[in-house]
Amino acid sequence: MLKHKRILIGISGGIAAYKVPFLVRLLVKAGAEVRVMMTPKAHEFVSAEVMAVFTNHPVISEFYTQNGMWNNHVHWAEWAELIVIVPATLNTMGALAQGSCTRFLDAVYFSSKCPVILCPAMDLEMYQSQALQLHVQQLKTRSNLIVIEPESGLLASGLEGQGRLPEPDIIFKHIKDYIAQQLPLYTKKVLISAGPTHEYIDPVRFIGNASSGRMGIALAEVFSTLGAHVQLVLGPTTLTTSYTSIDICRVISAEDMLVAMQQRFKDQDLVIAAAAVADYRPKIKHHHKLKKNTDLSLELIANPDILKTLSALKSQQCLVGFALETQHLQEHALQKLKSKGLDYIIANWASEAIGTTRSRAWIINKHNNTTEISFAKKDELARQIAQFFITVLK
Numbered sequence: 273m274l275k276h277k278r279i280l281i282g283i284s285g286g287i288a289a290y291k292v293p294f295l296v297r298l299l300v301k302a303g304a305e306v307r308v309m310m311t312p313k314a315h316e317f318v319s320a321e322v323m324a325v326f327t328n329h330p331v332i333s334e335f336y337t338q339n340g341m342w343n344n345h346v347h348w349a350e351w352a353e354l355i356v357i358v359p360a361t362l363n364t365m366g367a368l369a370q371g372s373c374t375r376f377l378d379a380v381y382f383s384s385k386c387p388v389i390l391c392p393a394m395d396l397e398m399y400q401s402q403a404l405q406l407h408v409q410q411l412k413t414r415s416n417l418i419v420i421e422p423e424s425g426l427l428a429s430g431l432e433g434q435g436r437l438p439e440p441d442i443i444f445k446h447i448k449d450y451i452a453q454q455l456p457l458y459t460k461k462v463l464i465s466a467g468p469t470h471e472y473i474d475p476v477r478f479i480g481n482a483s484s485g486r487m488g489i490a491l492a493e494v495f496s497t498l499g500a501h502v503q504l505v506l507g508p509t510t511l512t513t514s515y516t517s518i519d520i521c522r523v524i525s526a527e528d529m530l531v532a533m534q535q536r537f538k539d540q541d542l543v544i545a546a547a548a549v550a551d552y553r554p555k556i557k558h559h560h561k562l563k564k565n566t567d568l569s570l571e572l573i574a575n576p577d578i579l580k581t582l583s584a585l586k587s588q589q590c591l592v593g594f595a596l597e598t599q600h601l602q603e604h605a606l607q608k609l610k611s612k613g614l615d616y617i618i619a620n621w622a623s624e625a626i627g628t629t630r631s632r633a634w635i636i637n638k639h640n641n642t643t644e645i646s647f648a649k650k651d652e653l654a655r656q657i658a659q660f661f662i663t664v665l666k
Contacts, residue, residue, distance in 0.1 A: 273452055273517060275303035275497055280352035282377045283323075284364040285313025287428045288393035288437035292318055292358055295440040296326045299447070309333065309348065309377050311364065335376055345376055349383035356447060357381070359393035359437050362404055369407035387416040389450065391443060394422075396433035420446050455499025456662050462500040463540045464492045465533060465578070467507030469526045471553035473570065474562050482626050483548035485509040487594075490654035491544060492518050498658060500542075505532045507547055526550055526575035537582055537589065541665055544592045545579055546618075583613030590664060595619040596626070605636055614638070616664075618657065635660055 279299055283289050299306050308323040310333045320331040332343050357364065357377070367378050368390075381388065390411065398404060399422060411417055420443060425436040438446075452458050466488020470478040489511055492504040496517045503519045506512075507529065513520070521536075523529045526549045537543065552572040562568065579593050593614045595605035598621070605619035620633045631653055635643040645656045 273455065273497055273499060274299065274448060275515070277304045277451060278351055278353040279304045279306050279447070280348065280355045280380070281306060281308045281323075282355060282357040282380070283308065283310045283314040283318060284357065284359060284361045284377065285311050285316060286359040286361040286393055286437075287317060288359040289314055289317035291437055291440050293322055293326060295358065295443055296323065298440055298444040300326060302444075302448075307348070307351070309380060311375050311377050313363075332376055335379070343376060345379035346383045349380045349385075352380075352384060352386050354387050354389065354447070354451065355381065355384055356389045356391065356443075358389075358391035358443060360390040361392075362394050362398050362401075362407075365390070365392060365404060365407045365411065369410040385416075387418075387450070387454070388414065389418055389420060389447065391420045391437060392422050392435075393437035394435050395427050395429045396431050396435050399433075399435040418450065452499050455497075457495065457498040457500040457665065460500045460541045460665055461539055462492075462495045462502045463505070463533065463536050463543045464488050464495070464502065465505045465507075465529060465545050465547035465549075466492070467509040467511075468548050469507050469529055469550045469575075470524050471526065471550045471575070472524075472557055473554050474558040474560065476561055479550055479553065479572075480508075481548050481550065483507075483509070484626075485511050485547075486629075487625070487631070487650050487654065488544075488546035489513050490650050491546060491657060494651075494654045494658040495542075498662065503536050503540075505529055505536070505547070507549075526553065526578070530576050530578050530581060533578055533582060534585070537585055540589050542590045542592065542661060543582060544594075544618075545582075546594050547578075548596065549578060550575055577612070579612040579614065586613070590615045590661070592616045592618065592661075596622050598622050602634060602636065602642065605634070606640055609636060609638060633657065 283292050296306055306327045307329045308331045323331045368381055373379050422434055423436045423438050424434045427435050467485030468481045468483040470480045472478045492502050493515050496502045496515050505521045508524055521532045523532050553575050555571040555573045591614050595608050595617050597604050601619050605617050609617040617636050618633050620631055624631045630649050632647045633645045
C-alpha cells in the first residue's frame, strides 16, 4: 500500500531527529518514494548526506541553493501525497500554528493541501506547557492533519515523562494505517486464484497448461495498493510478487486449489478465480517414473469444479470468474457465468492472454451488460478491472 506513495519527511532540530534515518529506511523498503526537507537546526542532529543517500534525492533546507538557484517550495508541496514532520519541536509547532513562515519547511507546509502527520518530541515541561497545548489545538483545526502523541519514557534531560518520540517502527505503522484508511478498499477482503495447476502422471510428468499467473498476480497487487486485504492462491509458476502485504498460498493441483479456496472463502467480499485450472487429471498417479517402452494410454477423470463449488457456498461474496475462449467469446462467457452461478465473468481471447504481456478483456454481468477494456499491459488491465470492482464493492 506504500508502493510509489510520495512521502515528504520534514525534520526539525531536536535530539530525537537521530531516529528519522531509520524511519526513512522503513518507508523506502516498503516501496514509498521519499524526499526529505530539514530546518537549518536539524543539521546539528542528523546528516543531510545520509538522508540523500537513503532517499536517492537531494535534501532541501533553504529557499536558495549555494549557486543562488531558487528551491520552489510550491513544487515540493504539490509533489507530496503525505507530509510527515518528525520530530516536530516546540519551535516548529509554534511556527505552524501561528502562521510564521521563515523557513523552507514552513513554506512547504503552508503551501500543501495533502494530509500532514506531526510527531511532537520535546521535554516534559515543554510538552505540558499551555503554549504547546494551544498550538496543538490550533493545528488540529486543519482537516487533514493528525498528531501522533509522544510516548512516556526517559527524556534527553534525564526526566521521565511524556515527550519521547515513538520508535521508528511505531511511526511507520501509524503512517501505514493512516494511508490504508484513505484507500477505497480499506477493510475489504479479496481472494484471488492465479497460475496453472499441474496434475501429475508420475513423479516427473504432469498435465498442465501455459498459464504464467501474471494476470492474477497483477490483480492481487493492484487490489492490495487499493487497501484491500488480499489473499492469493497461486499455482505452480515461477512468477511471484514482492508485495509483502499479500498473503500467498502455494498449491499444485486442482484439488489443492479447491481446498485452499474453500478454506479462505467465507469472510471474503470479492473472489476472483483467475487461475487456469486443469479440467482433467489422471485417474491413477504412478509413484515411480514410467519407462518409455510402449505406447501409453491415460485414463482421465474430471477435476472438481472450483467455481461451482464456491458458488454453492456463496452468501455476501461477489464471485468472479475468467473465460478464456478461442471462439464465440461473449456467448460462451455468458453461458459459463450462468452455469456456474457467477456474479461477473471476465472474458478474453486465448491467443491474446496466454504467454503475453498485453491483453484486453470484457467484464460481463448476469444481465449481459458488458464493459470493454481495450488492449493494455497486464498491469494496466488489472488496474482497470480493479477500478471497475471498486464501484461494485461500495
